[in-house]
Amino acid sequence: MPGSEETLRIILDNITPLGVERVDLQSALGRVLARDVVAPWDLPLFDNSARDGFALRSADCTGEGTTLRITGFIPAGCNVSEPVLGGCAVRIMTGAPIPHNCDAVVPGEDTLETDGQVTVMAPVRRRQYIRFRGEDLTGGDLVLTEGTVIQAQEIGLLASFGQAVVPVYRKARVAVLSTGDELIELGEQPSNGRIINSNAQYLAAALREIGAEPILLCIGRDNRESLKEQLQTGLKADALITTAGVSAGARDLVRDVLVEVGVRQMLGKIEMKSGGPKAFGMKDGIPVFSLPGNPLSTMVTFEEFVRPGLLRLMGHRRTVRPNLKARLREDIRKEPGRVHCQSVRVEAENGRYMATTVGNHKACRLSTIQRANAIVILPEGPSVVAAGEEVEVHLLRGDLVLLEEPNLTAGCVPDDRVSEEGETFERRVRVATR
Ligand SMILES: Nc1nc2c(c(=O)[nH]1)N[C@H]1C(S)=C(S)[C@@H](COP(=O)(O)OP(=O)(O)OC[C@H]3O[C@@H](n4cnc5c(N)ncnc54)[C@H](O)[C@@H]3O)O[C@H]1N2
Numbered sequence: 163m164p165g166s167e168e169t170l171r172i173i174l175d176n177i178t179p180l181g182v183e184r185v186d187l188q189s190a191l192g193r194v195l196a197r198d199v200v201a202p203w204d205l206p207l208f209d210n211s212a213r214d215g216f217a218l219r220s221a222d223c224t225g226e227g228t229t230l231r232i233t234g235f236i237p238a239g240c241n242v243s244e245p246v247l248g249g250c251a252v253r254i255m256t257g258a259p260i261p262h263n264c265d266a267v268v269p270g271e272d273t274l275e276t277d278g279q280v281t282v283m284a285p286v287r288r289r290q291y292i293r294f295r296g297e298d299l300t301g302g303d304l305v306l307t308e309g310t311v312i313q314a315q316e317i318g319l320l321a322s323f324g325q326a327v328v329p330v331y332r333k334a335r336v337a338v339l340s341t342g343d344e345l346i347e348l349g350e351q352p353s354n355g356r357i358i359n360s361n362a363q364y365l366a367a368a369l370r371e372i373g374a375e376p377i378l379l380c381i382g383r384d385n386r387e388s389l390k391e392q393l394q395t396g397l398k399a400d401a402l403i404t405t406a407g408v409s410a411g412a413r414d415l416v417r418d419v420l421v422e423v424g425v426r427q428m429l430g431k432i433e434m435k436s437g438g439p440k441a442f443g444m445k446d447g448i449p450v451f452s453l454p455g456n457p458l459s460t461m462v463t464f465e466e467f468v469r470p471g472l473l474r475l476m477g478h479r480r481t482v483r484p485n486l487k488a489r490l491r492e493d494i495r496k497e498p499g500r501v502h503c504q505s506v507r508v509e510a511e512n513g514r515y516m517a518t519t520v521g522n523h524k525a526c527r528l529s530t531i532q533r534a535n536a537i538v539i540l541p542e543g544p545s546v547v548a549a550g551e552e553v554e555v556h557l558l559r560g561d562l563v564l565l566e567e568p569n570l571t572a573g574c575v576p577d578d579r580v581s582e583e584g585e586t587f588e589r590r591v592r593v594a595t596r
């Protein structure tokens with residue numbers, strides 16, 4: 163029976179990136195660069211001024227207090243060809259090209275100006291306040307390597323080289339199949355026995371968060387015909403996620419129908435609570451993840467197993483969430499012999515990370531994970547992991563840094579939800595979760 167790490171390895175080993183497409187620069191945000199980018203020209207492309215001031219020849223400034231005649235003005239965007247004569251200077255703006263025979267710029271604040279003349283009040287060094295051609299990057303330099311995730315900084319860099327179209331790995335179109343006779347769609351009225359298909363909405367949002375394109379299929383009902391029809395539709399996408407219908411119930415048919423439609427299963431049962439993929443298979447290069455139906459288990463399983471797999475499908479190299487060691491603030495009870503994944507709140511305290519439980523972790527409870535910023539991995543063996551023990555946590559959200567900011571407690575307001583059973587986490591934590 164594979165452990166959770168081995169399960170993730172099997173998933174990642176079976177998935178290879180989708181093909182490459184060329185998109186306009188802004189659409190490349192968040193995508194993975196599919197080719198190396200080489201500088202087509204020098205950056206900067208010409209010597210230019212780093213200050214608003216005067217361009218001159220340093221040899222003309224024999225001592226402090228040298229006075230030069232102002233013979234011109236070079237604003238940014240202007241093209242200069244005239245040399246500057248001996249004993250002269252030209253007014254120049256930041257970013258403007260330097261006349262070819264000047265070798266220094268003096269900032270305006272280091273000069274005195276009277277009657278068309280400028281007196282230099284500070285010592286002048288050769289090359290001062292000039293940004294030289296190619297000092298940032300030289301034409302032919304490797305600018306970005308294949309596999310880089312394109313963020314705003316990369317967009318700026320690519321734009322400065324005129325790259326209006328960028329080769330990136332394809333976005334994954336991911337079909338989501340929720341199964342169960344009890345499910346109704348968002349917008350319908352829940353009644354006794356019928357519940358809203360919230361998993362599909364969660365998955366659609368979680369897929370968008372990682373830059374994938376969700377395709378929500380019709381709800382699969384608990385009979386072979388309905389499941390077969392929806393699975394076949396789902397297999398036209400780049401990846402398929404199913405939820406529910408995979409445990410021991412008389413109507414848990416998903417596993418059987420997956421085999422019927424030709425999905426080759428790559429995993430056995432995984433002993434993990436909550437969640438863990440109930441099945442993972444491949445058909446013609448399309449990964450198929452079968453998730454448990456309980457909403458919290460769906461979320462934990464997506465985070466721990468599906469998200470890394472889909473990131474790899476879209477060309478990402480770093481697919482796993484940041485992984486930290488934290489100390490438990492209180493004892494956590496668990497079932498011996500199974501790895502447990504639970505949502506927790508991690509805070510930095512005196513240079514250490516502390517993990518606090520955020521409520522009951524029953525797999526059907528959605529309120530718990532919403533307060534968490536991490537998933538704790540509790541080891542297989544013991545029935546209790548004691549307060550103070552070091553555990554592995556996987557960060558879910560980027561707000562850990564916010565928790566370290568001073569005066570975090572200043573904006574605290576009481577919150578009645580905190581009095582729920584078993585909750586010991588501190589009030590101030592909630593400020594950052596809003
Ligand atoms: N005899 C056994 N029963 C169960 C076992 C077991 O080992 N033996 N495992 C339990 C655990 S743990 C889980 S998790 C579930 C997994 O079952 P399924 O994945 O087949 O899911 P269902 O039973 O159909 O549903 C579970 C639960 O989740 C609700 N659900 C389902 N789909 C959605 C959805 N799209 N949106 C919101 N909520 C959903 C469903 O109504 C059920 O309450 O099995 C346990 N039982």
Ligand code: MOO
Nearest residue numbers: 436437454459525
């Ligand atoms: O394994 Mo279930 O997936 O605990 O919630």
